[in-house]
Amino acid sequence: MIEKKNEHIKAGLMFASPGLFFFAMVVLIPFFYGFYLTLTNWNGVVNEKTFVGLSNYIITINDPEFWNSMLLTLKYVVWVVLLVNIIGFVLGYLLTNGLKGQNFFRSGFFTPNLIGGIVLGFIWEFLFSRVFVAIGKSSGFESLTSSWLSSPDTAFWALVIVTVWQLVGYMMLIYISGFTSMSRDVLEAASIDGATGLRKVKDVIFPLMMPSVVICTFLTLQRAFMVYDINLTLTNGGPFKSTVLVAMHVYDKAFTERLYGIGQAEAIFLFLVVAIISVIQVKTGRSREVEA
Amino acid sequence: MKKVLSLILVLSLVATSVFAGGENEESSQDTEVGTKISFLNSKGEIQIALEKMAEAYQAETSNEVEILSCGAGEIPYTKVTTLYNSGNAPTLSMLDPTDIYALYDTYALDLSNEKWVSEVGSNALSIDNKVYAYPFCVEGRGIIYNGDAINETLNRDVDMSSINSVEKFGALLKELRANGMEYPVFLAKEDWSLGAHQLGYLYDSYENSADELNKELRAGYDAKNDEKFNQLIDTLDLEIEYNYFHNDPLGADYDEGAMLLADGTVAFWANGSWAWPNMAEGGAQASANFGFLPFFLGNDTSYFANTKIQASPSKFVIIDGAQASQEEQEAAKEFLNWLVYSETGQEMFVNEAALISAAKNNAVPQSNPLSQDIVEKLANNNTYYLPGFAAPSDHWSVMGAAMQKYVAGVSNRDELAMSFDKYWEKQQ
Numbered sequence: 001m002i003e004k005k006n007e008h009i010k011a012g013l014m015f016a017s018p019g020l021f022f023f024a025m026v027v028l029i030p031f032f033y034g035f036y037l038t039l040t041n042w043n044g045v046v047n048e049k050t051f052v053g054l055s056n057y058i059i060t061i062n063d064p065e066f067w068n069s070m071l072l073t074l075k076y077v078v079w080v081v082l083l084v085n086i087i088g089f090v091l092g093y094l095l096t097n098g099l100k101g102q103n104f105f106r107s108g109f110f111t112p113n114l115i116g117g118i119v120l121g122f123i124w125e126f127l128f129s130r131v132f133v134a135i136g137k138s139s140g141f142e143s144l145t146s147s148w149l150s151s152p153d154t155a156f157w158a159l160v161i162v163t164v165w166q167l168v169g170y171m172m173l174i175y176i177s178g179f180t181s182m183s184r185d186v187l188e189a190a191s192i193d194g195a196t197g198l199r200k201v202k203d204v205i206f207p208l209m210m211p212s213v214v215i216c217t218f219l220t221l222q223r224a225f226m227v228y229d230i231n232l233t234l235t236n237g238g239p240f241k242s243t244v245l246v247a248m249h250v251y252d253k254a255f256t257e258r259l260y261g262i263g264q265a266e267a268i269f270l271f272l273v274v275a276i277i278s279v280i281q282v283k284t285g286r287s288r289e290v291e292a
Numbered sequence: 293m294k295k296v297l298s299l300i301l302v303l304s305l306v307a308t309s310v311f312a313g314g315e316n317e318e319s320s321q322d323t324e325v326g327t328k329i330s331f332l333n334s335k336g337e338i339q340i341a342l343e344k345m346a347e348a349y350q351a352e353t354s355n356e357v358e359i360l361s362c363g364a365g366e367i368p369y370t371k372v373t374t375l376y377n378s379g380n381a382p383t384l385s386m387l388d389p390t391d392i393y394a395l396y397d398t399y400a401l402d403l404s405n406e407k408w409v410s411e412v413g414s415n416a417l418s419i420d421n422k423v424y425a426y427p428f429c430v431e432g433r434g435i436i437y438n439g440d441a442i443n444e445t446l447n448r449d450v451d452m453s454s455i456n457s458v459e460k461f462g463a464l465l466k467e468l469r470a471n472g473m474e475y476p477v478f479l480a481k482e483d484w485s486l487g488a489h490q491l492g493y494l495y496d497s498y499e500n501s502a503d504e505l506n507k508e509l510r511a512g513y514d515a516k517n518d519e520k521f522n523q524l525i526d527t528l529d530l531e532i533e534y535n536y537f538h539n540d541p542l543g544a545d546y547d548e549g550a551m552l553l554a555d556g557t558v559a560f561w562a563n564g565s566w567a568w569p570n571m572a573e574g575g576a577q578a579s580a581n582f583g584f585l586p587f588f589l590g591n592d593t594s595y596f597a598n599t600k601i602q603a604s605p606s607k608f609v610i611i612d613g614a615q616a617s618q619e620e621q622e623a624a625k626e627f628l629n630w631l632v633y634s635e636t637g638q639e640m641f642v643n644e645a646a647l648i649s650a651a652k653n654n655a656v657p658q659s660n661p662l663s664q665d666i667v668e669k670l671a672n673n674n675t676y677y678l679p680g681f682a683a684p685s686d687h688w689s690v691m692g693a694a695m696q697k698y699v700a701g702v703s704n705r706d707e708l709a710m711s712f713d714k715y716w717e718k719q720q
Contacts, residue, residue: 043394044373044377045373045376045394045395045398045399046397046398047398129543129545130545130548133540133543145539145540146539146540146543147540147542147543149542149543150481150540150541150542150543150700151542151700238481238483238542238693238696239481239542239696239700240693240694240696240697240700240702241689241690241693252686252689255367255369255370255373256367256685256686256689257685257686258369258394258685258686
């Protein structure tokens, strides 16, 4: 009996060890090393690291700028998650209903996701600050006559729009696979029972799509919380630091202000916030899943 | 269990052989091409020129120099510390003075005995009487003017050297407006331009030592009641009043500004000699009448800041003393000597990179009007700067944001002064 158990462990280790090895190398070790750095006043350069206890955490808790950018990020995440998933869901629904040219539309909507965030940010920066302004000036369309990136409110929405534009195609694909694997029999049965339109979507399709919704929400949450590339190239935190999302704040703290320990402590807070929200989201989402 | 252990062993063997394989390949290449070194470039606009220079250097010496670039939006300091921490330190790194002060102790090689030290004189960056970095180039900044556009608009030849106070600058702007150039100024929105360069005149024009300035700033500065701070903001106010992008000051696009100045739509742009590549791309001709006015501080026409322009060594190159081999360090020194002394190096430095050498032995004539103007002013002792002063690393970003607020009309002069005081208060 014991021998058999040992065999199991051996087999398990054999399959898991390569993965575990790399997981440890790129995730676990850096994570714990990073945690260790939060307890020091390292500036990223010198060899000696003085132990400072929990003072970096206390500084972080008392840093209003960090919490402001955390709040801004939460606002950004809420909008991105809502818009990406609603639009992705609707697109997925429309593009599985035999619409003419649906394959063309599918690849069209997916394409932005293939462009890296850095390039995407530059493209949209040019559009917002040059192209839209030129269109606004020639057409007299008031809200486009000045660059959206030059005032805090519109710059925030520019960030949301570009992120949604980038992510929606990816989520649409996941929703499409959800829709296509949905049992036709259940839908037919619902129709025979008289469910139509919104009622059918709300009470039949949506519960059956819950696994896709959970995955998509999780992916969008995680991507939106950690966004840095678009933030950097589209607004660069501007105008006057009004769109510094939390990842950028962490980066600036560690590398521009050269306070590595504090930056790392802020990153731990960010990790906790994302972890807690993700766990809650997955748990509540899972509990609503039904089987056909 | 043995099986598992042997598996891990095999895996690690595979891993080491893969990495070792990489190294072997490199070292076998080394013997063919001489020593291979790397150079971290933090001046994006000369990346191509530097690559060409590295090619020319290789053709002459068989040493290979790989030019590493700092990507868009990447901070040189971040890049260099990442490279050091990952064990891939560049043999030569081009950095700003503030970075050198942070890094020299841990990483930089002492270059005091290099031959070029005598050529660069006081331009070298020395700390505790040791030279740690080669001053890569001299750059100047002020208010760039398009003389042809001004003369054409006013229908007369304006003697630009007669503009030597805020009052006279304001009068010229007014006259341009009256003659049809309604908004003659391009005011860039970039935080580094506003926070480091425009606000920087306050520090550059300081008349005592850098140490004293540091003390004064940290001792509780009262910008609101400071004469020079107010003079600086007076000039900024003129820029704001005559700003081409007056409707949307933070929508001012840098490249568009270069084009507007090049084609004479605007006549002034507070910027530096590094703007030439952008202006040339925007259509500016090297034969045209471009030059620098000082960034005016008040109305005293005998005040040096109103007659001279700021010019100083601006990028410094350190040689890695921590990770590079002796051979690589020697090759790096040789590359610097090649830049300073070889005919090709001197010629390419001026004509390919369009830079002003900090070494006085480089007599190759400048090819663009902005550099020509600075070289002329340097020769006539018409430049100034405060040696040894480096603002904290986040100064450009924090004060840049405060300046953007002011330019956009979101904050007033008192609030800007308060941000200034607060920033320095935090730097204890």
